[in-house]
Amino acid sequence: MTGQAPSKGAVTLEDVAEQAGVSTSSVSRYLSGKVRVSDKRGVRIAAAIAQLNYQPNTAARTLASGRSATVGVLTQDIASSFYGELVKGAEDELSASGYTCIITSVERKGFSECACMDVLLGRQVDGVIVMGHALSPRALSEYVGRIPLVVIGQKLKGPQCISLMNDYVAISAEATRHLIELGHTRIAFVGGLPKHSNVIARLKGYRQALQAAGLPFDEDLIEHGDMLASGGARAVARMLDRGSRFTALFAANDENALGARLELYRRGIAVPDDVSLVGFDDLPAASLMIPPLTTVRQPMVEGGRLAAQAMVALLSGKVFDVSLSPLQFIQRESTAPPRTSKL
Amino acid sequence: MTGQAPSKGAVTLEDVAEQAGVSTSSVSRYLSGKVRVSDKRGVRIAAAIAQLNYQPNTAARTLASGRSATVGVLTQDIASSFYGELVKGAEDELSASGYTCIITSVERKGFSECACMDVLLGRQVDGVIVMGHALSPRALSEYVGRIPLVVIGQKLKGPQCISLMNDYVAISAEATRHLIELGHTRIAFVGGLPKHSNVIARLKGYRQALQAAGLPFDEDLIEHGDMLASGGARAVARMLDRGSRFTALFAANDENALGARLELYRRGIAVPDDVSLVGFDDLPAASLMIPPLTTVRQPMVEGGRLAAQAMVALLSGKVFDVSLSPLQFIQRESTAPPRTSKL
DNA sequence: CATAAAACTGCAAGCGCTTGCATTTTTGTT
DNA sequence: AACAAAAATGCAAGCGCTTGCAGTTTTATG
Numbered sequence A, B: 001m002t003g004q005a006p007s008k009g010a011v012t013l014e015d016v017a018e019q020a021g022v023s024t025s026s027v028s029r030y031l032s033g034k035v036r037v038s039d040k041r042g043v044r045i046a047a048a049i050a051q052l053n054y055q056p057n058t059a060a061r062t063l064a065s066g067r068s069a070t071v072g073v074l075t076q077d078i079a080s081s082f083y084g085e086l087v088k089g090a091e092d093e094l095s096a097s098g099y100t101c102i103i104t105s106v107e108r109k110g111f112s113e114c115a116c117m118d119v120l121l122g123r124q125v126d127g128v129i130v131m132g133h134a135l136s137p138r139a140l141s142e143y144v145g146r147i148p149l150v151v152i153g154q155k156l157k158g159p160q161c162i163s164l165m166n167d168y169v170a171i172s173a174e175a176t177r178h179l180i181e182l183g184h185t186r187i188a189f190v191g192g193l194p195k196h197s198n199v200i201a202r203l204k205g206y207r208q209a210l211q212a213a214g215l216p217f218d219e220d221l222i223e224h225g226d227m228l229a230s231g232g233a234r235a236v237a238r239m240l241d242r243g244s245r246f247t248a249l250f251a252a253n254d255e256n257a258l259g260a261r262l263e264l265y266r267r268g269i270a271v272p273d274d275v276s277l278v279g280f281d282d283l284p285a286a287s288l289m290i291p292p293l294t295t296v297r298q299p300m301v302e303g304g305r306l307a308a309q310a311m312v313a314l315l316s317g318k319v320f321d322v323s324l325s326p327l328q329f330i331q332r333e334s335t336a337p338p339r340t341s342k343l
Numbered sequence C: 001c002a003t004a005a006a007a008c009t010g011c012a013a014g015c016g017c018t019t020g021c022a023t024t025t026t027t028g029t030t
Numbered sequence D: 001a002a003c004a005a006a007a008a009t010g011c012a013a014g015c016g017c018t019t020g021c022a023g024t025t026t027t028a029t030g
Helices: A013-020 A024-032 A039-052 A058-065 A081-096 A115-121 A137-143 A167-181 A196-210 A229-239 A254-266 A300-315 B013-020 B026-034 B039-052 B059-067 B079-097 B112-120 B137-143 B169-181 B197-212 B231-240 B254-267 B300-315
Strands: A070-075 A100-105 A126-129 A150-151 A161-164 A186-192 A222-224 A248-251 A276-277 A295-297 A328-330 B070-075 B100-105 B129-133 B149-152 B161-162 B185-189 B223-224 B248-251 B276-278 B295-297 B328-330
Touching: A013 A024, A013 A039, A024 A039, A058 B059, A070 A081, A070 A115, A070 A300, A081 A100, A081 A126, A081 A254, A081 A300, A081 B079, A081 B100, A100 B079, A100 B100, A126 A300, A137 A150, A137 B276, A150 A300, A161 A300, A167 A186, A167 A196, A167 A248, A167 A276, A167 A295, A167 A328, A186 A196, A186 A229, A186 A254, A222 A229, A229 A254, A248 A254, A254 A276, B013 B026, B013 B039, B026 B039, B026 B197, B070 B079, B070 B112, B070 B300, B079 B100, B079 B129, B079 B300, B100 B112, B112 B137, B129 B300, B137 B149, B149 B300, B161 B300, B169 B185, B169 B197, B169 B248, B169 B276, B169 B295, B169 B328, B185 B197, B185 B231, B185 B254, B223 B231, B231 B254, B248 B254, B254 B276
Parallel strands: A070 A100, A070 A126, A126 A150, A150 A161, A186 A222, A186 A248, A248 A276, B070 B100, B070 B129, B129 B149, B149 B161, B185 B223, B185 B248, B248 B276
Antiparallel strands: A295 A328, B295 B328
16 A cells, blocks of 8 residues: 555545546536536535535645645734734635635744745745734745735735735824824823834824924933833833923824833823823723723724735735725823823 | 646755655655655755755645644634633644644634534644634534544543643632632622633632632622623623622623723722722733732633643644643732722 | 665655546537 | 537546655674
């Protein structure tokens, strides 16, 4: 005997064909739906499939056709709300279209970004969806043209590439303006990696709003964390420790805001009485914050879904021509006019 | 020409073999590591692989060997913190062991639980990890024996099955006792689906502690939500609306606690001054709550990791003999002695 | 040194499916 | 009814890899 797999007694196409009294090609074609088979056969095949409870072998299909009906999804950290929602939307949409997805966190120590991609490629994925900055632009460019790519939250040009982007500048300006209109003049900004395009855009909006209102830009009011709660808390701590004074704080994302909120609480600074807080993303936790957080809503699940649609379109050669739905400023209870006391 | 895949110019085993001047079998064996090849060849093969940047074709490998090096992971909702962390641990560990994982949310409308499993099975996964109650016991039993299974948070017996469980009763009693020792006598309980084994265990612990302290069990203080924040909020609203009075609240999970916290805030009830709050899970959001939530720590990432290890052991025929690390009660700032005023 | 045992190696037969091509059946037209 | 065109079918050759078996080389032993 030669190298055959432990059969597991799985039902194969051939079993179905035999049962239905037709050739395997007919069954295959019936299954693919691309080529019509006569009704008579169709019925017999359907019956055989049902009776045998046939389940196609994906590996064989992939090997024979060169298409795996699988798409890779690269994220930074599945466990975070942000990526979690994105992935959820993508997974949902993809599986509704008959694709399976392989989700990978790039975060894993010891694996380079490219290693993740290479694993995906070895798995014969038909395309990969890159969430946010899971892959650096440099790493990304390595793969352009080698495999269909859709990137959400990062710019990318090339053949077989779709990139879904939002304009963060305008909405950040709007968020900042909200604070200004409330009467705040000393508004702090807590960002993340300063080179990160998202952070840059949000900071830019912030400056624009300041400038438009004739307010000075004060380096002292800017701090960067890591876009995680702990980093946000530390950033606020640094500002406070060095004596920077502010009555409002614009956090580049909700995680930052969450951390900032905690640090403020630790120091007995009330929100929004002493300082108003604005976040960005509208994570599930934002509306659950005490007080509920004023933020910018970025529909993540839908974003993931759109990315998936874009991928499906790309893979089926159709044109994809939808863009992310607009960002939305959501005022909740963490912002209020400054009071002229304390701090 | 016959049905061959759009080659994509991928490097194959055969290319490597030719380049190295050996047979494909040798290369295959070199790669598998199971059978030694002579050093001389080994070196040549390694060189050829590197030079050609060879990447094995997983589909072919799966088809030929009957093993896919893929495991399915079933969750209820990847986007939730709870499942997100679980999945993260599993994915991390699995990929470190050379497995790829296919993560599926069962939540998807229109797909039955079994459909998810069947997709996984069609994908030739070598085994599947079921997170919590992603699959009902009934659905689960369908698959016992058909495929290696590891279940975390649910009991399951059978060949090729491992189930990882924690004892929630004792720790729930401890959490409740904490409240009692603080001086609370009217302690509310907010659960989830009442038939859910997790909820049952937590409620049981709660009752045990009450009984041990000689405190009466009051039906009026029990409400069930859906283990999500919104359900927790509604549960608290119902209790308050019908005039139930309590100075402490034990939530069956942190999501519940988060929702409860918000509802309390809405009604001007201070935490912990007016009512103390205890959660369960220690989600990332728990320590970020205002005030930080007293809860039971259940190391989810580690749980996912252990589940993955169990699966790897199962698949390699080794015995797996580790259990979940013990639950830990974490006291933070949401609990305090009751004050004899109000409510 | 001869010879048996052990260690390698290559051959070739699949794994279950898709698909180009040739063949057969059906359909439409005069 | 006859024939061309269109539609449906079957054949069989792979897709890239693993693996039993048999042949070859190496190593150990007497």
